[in-house]
Amino acid sequence: MASPLTVLAPVAGTVRAMAEVPDPVFAGEIVGPGLAIDPSRDGVVDVVAPVAGKIVKLHPHAFVILADGGRGALVHLGLDTVQLGGVGFTLHAAEGDTVAAGDVVVSWTPADIEAGGRSPICPVVALQGKPEAVSGLVAPGAAVRAGEPLFVWS
Template sequence: MSVKVLSPVKGVLAPITEVPDPVFAQAMVGPGLAVHPELTAGDAVSPVDGTVVTLHPHAFVVATAEGPAVLVHLGIDTVKLKGEGFTLHVAKGDSVKAGQPVIGWDPKAIEDGGRSPICPVVALDATAENLVDVREPGPVEAGDTLFTWQR
């Protein structure tokens, strides 16, 4: 079983260790990558085909039919915004396709508010060994493959 995990936003790909939050940086919730988003308003898209199993204004989890689930977190400490500046395009339980808009947001507004807009993309319940074909850091478009989850 393998699942291609796509970038939810356009920006610059970085190692997860660059996330200024130890829970993500130390891969406590799972391995993955991070994207420094382009500082323009837009949509974060689903990284995989699946079902939205968790949905907050600042984060979402999509579970694939094969089982693996992927967490996308829009910025760090953005939970404290209580949904302000985020627009939900889907509901919990909805089926989504990879590349489908899930949440609208403005990374520049996040940064202007003193928070990091970096977006961790995490393979939940995985180990680093599960991630193959990991893309090198550098520019990335929304919808580009970040890594393949192999099980």
């Protein structure tokens, strides 16, 4: 069995349960369990890698990092943000890069996403994980800073 993996908060904000995400795929944990963060609206926000590993998928609005042991952590920046075609996002890494937990991957402005009529909420997903394998370290409703432990994936 793989050792427990601590997944960090990729952005600062207020922790939300996945069930609170206004998207049925995330709310139903169809791609995996996790927690979401309603990001702070303080100008341009750096998004950090929640785990160390290889960036196996990188879009301006979302990325997946494959950690040692083959577990993938998905960070999705806002909902329906794929429709923006990358506008409003700045990449600081490339697909295939190896990153340390806490390295900056993307920058964006959550307030601009919200002003455009989209939710800036950020699901952080243990891809294909079992719900019982994910233990939240921060209660929904609590504040978290980028780079702080968010949940443990055992």
